[in-house]
Amino acid sequence: MAFGPFLLLALMEGMVTAAVLSLAAVGLSLVFGVMRVVNVAHGEFFMLGAVIAWFVTGMIPGPPWLAFLAALAIAPLLVGALAAAADGLILKRLNYDPEATIVATIGLMYMIQQAALTFYGPDARPVLAPFEWRVQLPWFGTSGYKFFVVGAAILLLLAVWQLMTRTKAGLVMRATQVDRDTARAFGINVDRVYMGTFALGAGLAAAAAVLVVPISQAHYLMGHDPLLLSFIVVIIGGLGSLRGTVIAALIIGLSDGVISMFFSPTLAKILATLLVAMVLVFRPQGLFGART
Amino acid sequence: MSRALVLHLAVLAALLAAGLMLPSYHTTNLARILVLATFATGYNLAFGYTGLLSLGHAMFFAAGMYAAGLPAWHWGWSAAPALLLGTAAGGAMALAAGLLALRTAGVSFMIVTLMFAQAFALTLLYFNSWTGGDEGFVIPATARNLFGLSLSADTPRFVIAWAMFAIGLLAALALVRSRFGRVMVALRENEERARMLGINPFAAKLRVLVISGFYAGAAGAAYALLFGYAGASFAGTQYSILPMLYVLLGGAGTVLGGVLGAGLMFYLTEVASSLTDAWMFVIGAVLVGLVLFAPKGILGWLRGKFWRGLP
Numbered sequence A: 001m002a003f004g005p006f007l008l009l010a011l012m013e014g015m016v017t018a019a020v021l022s023l024a025a026v027g028l029s030l031v032f033g034v035m036r037v038v039n040v041a042h043g044e045f046f047m048l049g050a051v052i053a054w055f056v057t058g059m060i061p062g063p064p065w066l067a068f069l070a071a072l073a074i075a076p077l078l079v080g081a082l083a084a085a086a087d088g089l090i091l092k093r094l095n096y097d098p099e100a101t102i103v104a105t106i107g108l109m110y111m112i113q114q115a116a117l118t119f120y121g122p123d124a125r126p127v128l129a130p131f132e133w134r135v136q137l138p139w140f141g142t143s144g145y146k147f148f149v150v151g152a153a154i155l156l157l158l159a160v161w162q163l164m165t166r167t168k169a170g171l172v173m174r175a176t177q178v179d180r181d182t183a184r185a186f187g188i189n190v191d192r193v194y195m196g197t198f199a200l201g202a203g204l205a206a207a208a209a210v211l212v213v214p215i216s217q218a219h220y221l222m223g224h225d226p227l228l229l230s231f232i233v234v235i236i237g238g239l240g241s242l243r244g245t246v247i248a249a250l251i252i253g254l255s256d257g258v259i260s261m262f263f264s265p266t267l268a269k270i271l272a273t274l275l276v277a278m279v280l281v282f283r284p285q286g287l288f289g290a291r292t
Numbered sequence B: 001m002s003r004a005l006v007l008h009l010a011v012l013a014a015l016l017a018a019g020l021m022l023p024s025y026h027t028t029n030l031a032r033i034l035v036l037a038t039f040a041t042g043y044n045l046a047f048g049y050t051g052l053l054s055l056g057h058a059m060f061f062a063a064g065m066y067a068a069g070l071p072a073w074h075w076g077w078s079a080a081p082a083l084l085l086g087t088a089a090g091g092a093m094a095l096a097a098g099l100l101a102l103r104t105a106g107v108s109f110m111i112v113t114l115m116f117a118q119a120f121a122l123t124l125l126y127f128n129s130w131t132g133g134d135e136g137f138v139i140p141a142t143a144r145n146l147f148g149l150s151l152s153a154d155t156p157r158f159v160i161a162w163a164m165f166a167i168g169l170l171a172a173l174a175l176v177r178s179r180f181g182r183v184m185v186a187l188r189e190n191e192e193r194a195r196m197l198g199i200n201p202f203a204a205k206l207r208v209l210v211i212s213g214f215y216a217g218a219a220g221a222a223y224a225l226l227f228g229y230a231g232a233s234f235a236g237t238q239y240s241i242l243p244m245l246y247v248l249l250g251g252a253g254t255v256l257g258g259v260l261g262a263g264l265m266f267y268l269t270e271v272a273s274s275l276t277d278a279w280m281f282v283i284g285a286v287l288v289g290l291v292l293f294a295p296k297g298i299l300g301w302l303r304g305k306f307w308r309g310l311p
Helices: A003-035 A042-059 A064-094 A098-120 A145-166 A168-178 A180-185 A190-216 A224-237 A242-262 A265-282 B003-021 B024-049 B057-075 B079-101 B106-126 B154-176 B179-189 B191-196 B201-227 B238-250 B257-275 B279-293 B297-305
Strands: A134-136 A141-143
Touching: A003 A042, A003 A145, A003 A168, A003 A190, A003 A224, A003 A242, A042 A064, A042 A098, A042 A190, A042 A224, A064 A098, A064 A190, A064 B279, A098 B106, A098 B238, A098 B279, A141 A145, A145 A168, A145 A190, A145 A242, A168 A180, A168 A190, A180 A190, A190 A224, A224 A242, A224 A265, A224 B106, A242 A265, A265 B079, A265 B106, B003 B024, B003 B154, B024 B057, B024 B154, B024 B179, B024 B201, B024 B238, B024 B257, B057 B079, B057 B106, B057 B201, B057 B238, B079 B106, B079 B201, B106 B238, B154 B179, B154 B201, B179 B191, B179 B201, B191 B201, B238 B257, B238 B279, B238 B297, B257 B279, B257 B297
Parallel strands: none
Antiparallel strands: A134 A141
């Protein structure tokens, strides 16, 4: 193949990464923005989404698309419920102290990983895509499901956008983000907002995982890379800024695709991690965030 | 001699006696615990005393491990210079990382150190033809010899680990009881007030981080030479979490917290893995339980209750 088609292939792979990443990262960013909690267990919520998708698609008979849709509905709900429980049982009792919550979510990460290893096992297992549709380009063929992933991610992101900007719940979340004490003084139940935000963030990670699992397989250690990349995206995009997060996910996803294709995936990750460290050191508000 | 010094010397003597008299299974365990305890003691200087919550200490540990292991593997260095180079590498790495990371504080500092450590671990994998990558490499037997003592035998291995830990522990005790030790605590408690008193926070924190890096580097180098293996898994996030876990369990801001936490955690994982293979669950549950119910750790609790002067 010539350079052009190679680049096209890299960009298409990058688009899929960017779509999945923006969902997971928006979840992480919401949690950080509203609650000021750095959730290290976010990658495990992602992994749980994929693992639950494997269980659900195995249990539900009928056509693949039906089982897949069921997984897409059930996995985020279950993971969201788990996150809400973790918030009520652990984070709330720590008073959302930033450093203590990081340590606690590290503990949560280990516990979830072990649970997945014990109940699901160490193997990577595939989940059937909801449909088989092959797109044949002049130079190479690719699975049409990848376009579906990008489309579904865009729809979900628009839904989050609507939720945050057009609904009462979003207004309440934004009010809590700006000033938790004043929000409480106005009669907002901040505890419930936090619990809901944490569940929503985890649910988005789980949804992203369900979307990507037919391409990548479910494995108990699969949460590591999404966590790292989500961190990178959220920090480059500016902590707590949704628009910045999506832009950063596009940049990181596409450049990850291109660098991985032409050089090596490891090199791509080294560059991205160093970039994010430098951004935090020299431009802590993120590349797209406004200085506050 | 002060009561504190007597206590620390007694702990060291008890550890030495235990290592020499217990069956060889425990001697090997103790050697491993003391190497990890050296790592944790250094971590405690940064985290417990100065309030620098780093998630990147695996990078200093691995720097020591590879700086000792690679010359031994590629050029047949012997243990003494390898150990020195490893210690220096830990400090140098901490200096380089600290110069950048200490421009941030709190949560940003945690993430920046985590990212640096991640980049370092990936770099080890990237140059896998030279570092052995994921599989790591075995340290040649010729290098595992310090002043005529074979490091692959149980008792000499334990004695070397104990000696390193003893030096580290007494140095830490002297450090925290010195004037600079008070500066460290002042920075943890209130950085602005410390600055007002004429302390340069950046320089002081950098110094602590480099000292902490020396401990981590020495521990990493010793781990490679004593147990004969170096691998990229030691650069992973888990090896940044472990010293934090030990210190939180034993007591952040106590000199003996690192060794107490390392010992307890080691045997707790041993017991847990004989009952179930869910050792990760144990680590996670202990972490969550500690931040929820005992944020000061065992010795921190004892200090609050019985002995306010415990260093």
